[in-house]
Amino acid sequence: MLAWTIYLSLIGAVAVTLTPEKSPVVARLTALLTTIAGLGIAIAAVAHEPSGQMTTIVRVPWMPRLGIEYHLAADGISLVLVLLTGIAAVAGVLFSWNVERRVKDFFALYLLLIGAVYGVFLSFDLFLLFVFYELAIIPKYFLIAIWGSTRREYAAMKLVLYSFAGSALVLAGMVAAYVVSGERTLSLETLAHFPFPAHFQMWAFPLVFVGFAVLAGMWPFHTWAPTGHAAAPTAASMLLAGVVMKLGAYGCLRVAMMLFPRGLDPWGFHVLGFGSWQEVFAALAVIGIVYGASIALVQKDLKFVVGYSSVSHMGFVLLGLMTLNQIGLSGAVYQMFSHGIIAGLLFAVVGRMVYDRTHTRDLGELSRIPLGRLIPFAAVTFVLAFMASIGLPGFSGFIAELEVLIGSWRAFPWMAWIAGLGILIGIAFSWRALQATFFGEPTTTPEQVLPPITLPERLGACLLLASTIVLGLYPRVLMNLILPSLNGPLFEQLRRGDWR
C-alpha cells in the first residue's frame, strides 16, 4: 500500500503533462489530488502500523547477478518522513496555485521530485535508494532554473554540483561496502548486521556521512542551501528545505550510521582535541547551529534569513544524531519532521504571501509597507511560524530541540550550552525578520492595495500550523514510531553502553 505513494506521484507526474494546455486549473487539481492521495496513504500507514517495526512492502530481485533487489520497506523512521513528505507535498501544491508559467511542466517536475523523495525514504536496498536519491536531483535543478528568482541559474548549478559531489562520496562508500562485505547484496537489512572490519568503517563512515550531510546542510558544506532556497520558487523552497534536506539527514542515519557504527568509535589518539568522528561531526553541527543563526541575523533578504535559519535548524538534527543515545537520536528524527513543517511554513509566508505580493524581499523596503494591516492573515501566520521556529513549547520544534539538548547534555555537556546560545541567536534573527516585515514603522502610508490572501494559501497555512501544533502537544504520535525503530534490530550495532 505504502509503495503507492511513489507510484501515484509518478503516475500523477505523467497525468499532469496530459492535461489540456488551456486550463491550468486541471493540472493544479490533478497535482493536488495526487498529493492528497499520497498524504492519505501516509496517514493510513501511520494509523495502521503504530508499532514502528520494519515491514517489507515489495521485495523482488532486480539485477540478480549483482544481488540487487527492488526492496521497498518501512520502519518507524521511514514512516515519519513519509508523513512529512505527504504534508509538505500537499502544502507545496496549495502554495503554488498562482504559478502561471508552464504550469504543466512545473507540476510534473514537482510530482517527480515528490515521488523520488518517497522512494528514498522507502528503499531498503542501497542501490535503489541511491537511484531515487539521484532522481530527486534532476527536478530540483529545473524547478529552480526555470521558475526561480534571484540568480537562479547560479543557484541551481551550485545545488546540483554540491549534490553530485556528495553523491560521489556516497557511491564510493556504497561500492566499498559491497566489495568488502562480499555478500553480493546491497540490502540494508543484511548489511546492517554485517560486521564490517573496524578499520574499514573508520574511513567508510566519514565518507558516506559527509556525502549525505552535504545535502543536510552541514557546515561548512551548507553554502548551496541559502542560495538555492532563495532562488527557488516558493513550492520548491518549501520542498528543498522541508524535505530534500531531510534526504541528507536520513541518509546519514540510515546508511552511514546504521551500516558503519564503529566508525564513530574513538580513534585512540587526539587531533586538535578531537578523539573521534563523533566529536568532529558534533562540533561541525554545533558550529552550523551558531553560524547559521548568526549569518541569518545580518541578512537583508528575507528569504536568505529563512535559508540560513534552515542551516541552523539542521544543525540540531546532526547534533542529535551524533549524541548516539536514544533521546538524542529520537530528537534528531523529530527535528527532521518538525523542521520540515516549519521551514515549509516560513518559506510559504515569505515566498508566496509576501514576495509574490510586494515583489521585494528586502527587509528595509518591507518595513516601510504596513503589511500587518494589509494582509493580517499573513502576519498571524508568520507570528505563529516564528513562535514555532524559535522552539517555544507547544510547537513541535520544542519537543525536538528538547530531546536533542537532553541527548547532548549527556554526550557533550558544553555543546548543549553552545546550542542554547544558538537558540538565543535564533530568537534574535527571527524577531528581527518579524519586526521588519510585519511590525515596521511605515514612514509613508501609500494607499497600497495588495491582493487578498487566497483560499489555497489559507488551507496550506492551516495544514502546516495544525501539524506543528498537534505534534508539539501530542508528541506520542511520532515517538511511538521513532523509539521502537531505534530500539529495533536494524540499529543493534549502533546502540552503545549508555544507550538510554
Add this chain to the structure above:
Amino acid sequence: MSSSFPSVSALTLLPFVGGIAVLLLGRAGRPAARLTAVIFATAAVAYTLLLWSRFQPALPGMQMQEMHPWEPAIGLAYHVGLDGLSLLMLAVSSIVVLMAMGASWSNPKQGPAYFCLLLFLETGLFGTFTALNFLHWFLFWELSLIPAFFMIRLWGGPGRARAATQFFVYTMVGSITLLLAFLALFLASGSFDFVELTQMAQTGQLAAAIGQNLHWHQWDSGHITMFLFCGAFLGFAVKTPVVPFHGWLASAYSEAAPETTMALTGALSKMGVYGFLRILLPIFPEQMWRARTVLLWLAIATIVLPAFTAWAQTDLKRMFAYSSINHLGYCLLGIVAVTGSTGAEASQVSAKAAALTGVMLQLFSHAITAAALFWFVALLARRSGRVTGLNDFGGLRRAMPVFSGLMGITLFASLGLPGLIGFPGEFLIFKGVFPLDWWAAALALLGLLMTAVFLLTLVQRVFSGPLRERWAAMTDLTLAERCMLAPPIVVMFAVGLYPQVISGMVHGAVTQFVGLVRY
C-alpha cells in the same frame, strides 16, 4: 463539583475559551467583545474564590491534583495541583486581570484583540501557577510571555519596539538557562515532576543521582548542582526581577500602556517569585543555603537601589516601576532569610514561618496596590493627554478630590501604613528576618525609609501646591470609575485590617516550606 471533576484544568481553560469567544465576537464591535471579556474574567475570579472555599488549608501537600501521562519518553506528564501558594497566585492573577480590564473598559484604543490577549495571558498565568511537571509548567511560562509581549509591542508608547524587544530577549535568556538546568536535572533524576524532585532533594537522592549520572570534567556533584542552580536562578531572577537583572523592567513598564503594566506588575512579575518558592527553595535547598550571603546582598540591593532610583524619577510610570522592584525585593529577602541555618528550635521555626507568611501577604498586597497605582496612572494619562510627569502637575486634589483621595489611600497602602494592605506583609517579613539575619533586615529598612520619601514626594508634587491653569478643568472620576475602583480599595482595607484571610489560607503551605528548608 464532584471530586473527579478536573476543576483546576477547567479554571485554566476558562479564560482561553473566553479569549476565543472575544476573538469571534470581535467583528460585532468593541462593546460586545469587552463585555464578554469581563464576564469571563469575572467568572474566573468567582471560580477562583469557589476553589478557595473548597480548599482545605489544614491538609499538607497538593490538593485537587490531576495527573495524566503525556509523553513518558521525555518525562512530560500532565500534572496540576493546588496548595496555598498556588491558590493565592490564582486569586492574585484573576483579580489583577479583572482590574486591568476595568481600566481598559473605556480606552477606545484597546479593542477586541487586546482583551483577547489579556485573557490568553490569564490562561498562561493560571497554567504556570498550577502545573507541577516542569515541561508542562514551562509551556505556560513561555506562552504567557507571548501575549504580554504583543500587548507591549502593539499598544505601547513611542519607545515600545525597543521596550518589547528588551523584555523578550531578557526573559528568553533566563528561560534558556532555566531550561538547560532542568534538562540536566532530568538527565540525572529521570523526572521533571516538581513533587518528586522535591522529595528527592529532601532525601539527598537528587545529589546522589547527580553525582552518579552527570560526569562533567572533574566536577563533584556539589559543583554541578550549584551550576544548575545558577542556571535556574537566572530564569527567575530576570522575571522577578532581581537587581542586577532588572534592565528590561523600567522601559517595559513605562512604555507599555498603563493598563498593560497593571497586568505585568500585578500578575506577571509574581511568576518569578513563585518560581523561587515552588522550584528553587524546595529543589535546591542546599544551594540556596550555600549562596545565602550573596543572595541576601542581592535582596538588599533589590530593595534599596530601586528605592533610590525611584526617588530620582520624574515620571510617575517609571517611579512606580522602580517601586515595584523594591516591593518584590522584600519577598526575596524573606525567602532567602528562611534558607539554611540548621536550627529546628521553636523560635527559628516561628521566625521562618512569620517571614514566609509575610512573603505571601506581600505578594498579594503588591499585586493589588501596584495594579491600582497603574490604574490611577491610566486614568490620569487619559485626562492629561498622556502627560505623566511628576513635575507637570500640582494641586490636583483641588481639581480631582476623589481621584486624589483614592490614589492617596493606595499610595499609603503601598507604603505599608498600618491598617492598610501593605503593612501586614512587610511587618511580618521584618519580624521574621530580624532574628534570622538582623543586619540584612537593618539594611533593608533603608529601602523602607526611601519608599516613604519618594512616595511622599509624589503626594506633595502632584496633589498639593498651587493648581496649574492647564489642569483646572480636569474632571474628577466618573461614577462608573468610582464603582470600578471601589472593590480594590475595599480589599486594601479589608486585608489590612484582617490579614488572616490570606495568612490562614497559606498556613499549610508555609508550614510545609519551613519544613522543607530545614536543611
